[in-house]
Amino acid sequence: MKVLVIGSGGREHAIVWKLSQSPLVKKIYAAPGNPGTALHAENISIPAEDIEGLRSFAQREKIDLTVVGPELPLTLGITDKFRDAGLKVFGPSKAASELEASKVFSKEVMLRHNIPTAFYKKFDNPDFALAYIETHNPPFVVKADGLAAGKGVIICTTKEEASRAIVLIMKEKAFGAAGKRVVIEEFLKGEEASFLAVTDGKTVIPLAPAQDHKAIYDGDKGPNTGGMGAYSPAPVVTPGLTQEIMDTIMVPTVKAMEAEGRPYSGVLYAGLMIYEGKPKVLEFNCRFGDPETQPILMRLDDDLFEVLMSTVEGRLNGRAFKWKGQASVCVVMSAKGYPGEYLKGSEIKGLEEALRLKDVMVFHAGTAIKDGKIVTSGGRVLGVTALGKDISGAIKEAYNAVSMISWEGAYFRKDIGKKALGRGSAKI
Ligand code: AMP
Ligand code: GLY
Numbered sequence: 001m002k003v004l005v006i007g008s009g010g011r012e013h014a015i016v017w018k019l020s021q022s023p024l025v026k027k028i029y030a031a032p033g034n035p036g037t038a039l040h041a042e043n044i045s046i047p048a049e050d051i052e053g054l055r056s057f058a059q060r061e062k063i064d065l066t067v068v069g070p071e072l073p074l075t076l077g078i079t080d081k082f083r084d085a086g087l088k089v090f091g092p093s094k095a096a097s098e099l100e101a102s103k104v105f106s107k108e109v110m111l112r113h114n115i116p117t118a119f120y121k122k123f124d125n126p127d128f129a130l131a132y133i134e135t136h137n138p139p140f141v142v143k144a145d146g147l148a149a150g151k152g153v154i155i156c157t158t159k160e161e162a163s164r165a166i167v168l169i170m171k172e173k174a175f176g177a178a179g180k181r182v183v184i185e186e187f188l189k190g191e192e193a194s195f196l197a198v199t200d201g202k203t204v205i206p207l208a209p210a211q212d213h214k215a216i217y218d219g220d221k222g223p224n225t226g227g228m229g230a231y232s233p234a235p236v237v238t239p240g241l242t243q244e245i246m247d248t249i250m251v252p253t254v255k256a257m258e259a260e261g262r263p264y265s266g267v268l269y270a271g272l273m274i275y276e277g278k279p280k281v282l283e284f285n286c287r288f289g290d291p292e293t294q295p296i297l298m299r300l301d302d303d304l305f306e307v308l309m310s311t312v313e314g315r316l317n318g319r320a321f322k323w324k325g326q327a328s329v330c331v332v333m334s335a336k337g338y339p340g341e342y343l344k345g346s347e348i349k350g351l352e353e354a355l356r357l358k359d360v361m362v363f364h365a366g367t368a369i370k371d372g373k374i375v376t377s378g379g380r381v382l383g384v385t386a387l388g389k390d391i392s393g394a395i396k397e398a399y400n401a402v403s404m405i406s407w408e409g410a411y412f413r414k415d416i417g418k419k420a421l422g423r424g425s426a427k428i
Contacts, residue, residue, distance in 0.1 A: 001025050001065065223339055328394050365383060
């Protein structure tokens with residue numbers, strides 16, 4: 001089988017790496033890919049947003065399955081275009097990916113279908129939003145409606161901060177058209193977890209739970225990033241809670257999308273806040289998480305091609321996924337300055353040495369090749385991911401690999417996975 005993977009981050013490297021282990025897969029293309037995907041696939045220089053270019057490539061090469069990594073091509077309708085052309089593609093339709101592309105839509109679906117989430121109000125007029133702030137008490141969470149690369153959510157502890165956030169989003173248009181509408185949400189306390197499930201629109205099968213570390217500094221301090229590391233399993237998601245999340249959130253959401261006339265197939269990713277054992281949805285994403293996918297796929301003890309193809313072909317009924325009895329931790333190494341302006345073009349050293357370690361994968365995200373050398377070219381540069389007998393073992397292995405890799409200004413958090421340790425041994 002020939003597979004095309006769209007995207008160029010750590011998530012896509014992990015997907016390509018796992019697909020390359022399938023005996024069913026003969027050839028993998030990555031568009032545009034990165035120097036990491038090039039180790040297992042042929043990189044094709046078509047950008048992830050060039051839907052027409054990708055479709056004609058897939059037709060010409062008779063691609064058997066296309067896997068879409070990032071949200072942008074999904075929200076541009078790539079899967080609809082591919083399906084119209086008779087091509088098999090993993091990911092939700094444009095109409096279904098509204099669940100990620102519009103916070104207003106996603107909140108309305110949750111409200112209509114009784115899916116637990118924070119209380120909210122939506123506004124398309126900044127003056128009404130400002131008046132709401134005046135008559136209510138902080139904290140507030142102000143969210144731009146549309147896609148804003150993870151930056152459109154502002155947590156405000158005072159009325160002044162909230163008013164400033166509304167002006168920034170709605171009047172100064174810091175996130176462009178994504179800020180035409182806002183959602184003002186109740187602040188939820190608790191611990192976050194990423195819960196991903198694969199669905200063909202009827203059957204919903206959970207992936208192993210994971211936990212992301214969004215803030216740039218240790219102790220979850222500083223501005224949010226795309227994710228500075230992740231681990232799986234996430235002990236905050238106990239087996240009992242997994243069942244509750246499936247029963248009250250994942251299955252009802254897939255049913256809700258069917259009822260809304262937007263049947264959902266692909267990965268449904270729920271960002272959850274768990275407080276006193278009860279889960280509420282912070283957001284939905286319509287794709288694999290990054291970096292969560294890196295530790296999740298390290299632990300998957302199944303053929304990823306089979307998993308994805310059976311989803312696309314509506315054959316998930318009766319399946320369950322197998323997981324390795326080990327834990328996995330991914331430490332993201334980033335460029336100096338990220339998530340603000342960052343340096344590019346520094347030579348990365350020690351990659352080969354780290355890759356020789358057993359049960360370690362170094363997934364590439366923001367890397368490039370210059371004069372035959374691997375250099376930094378993005379904010380999140382590498383996802384150094386290890387398996388260990390438990391979280392504590394995986395932390396040790398991952399940081400050991402990190403210690404072998406260096407470049408000028410390399411940065412990483414020192415506390416990835418630490419949160420899980422206080423909870424005793426996670427059920428794997
Ligand atoms: P989102 O993109 O909606 O997941 O928001 C990004 C981050 O903001 C989340 O991962 C949380 O850390 C935080 N956040 C979002 N909504 C809330 C909320 N209602 N209460 C507390 N924190 C939130
Ligand atoms: N790690 C957060 C995301 O994939 O959106």
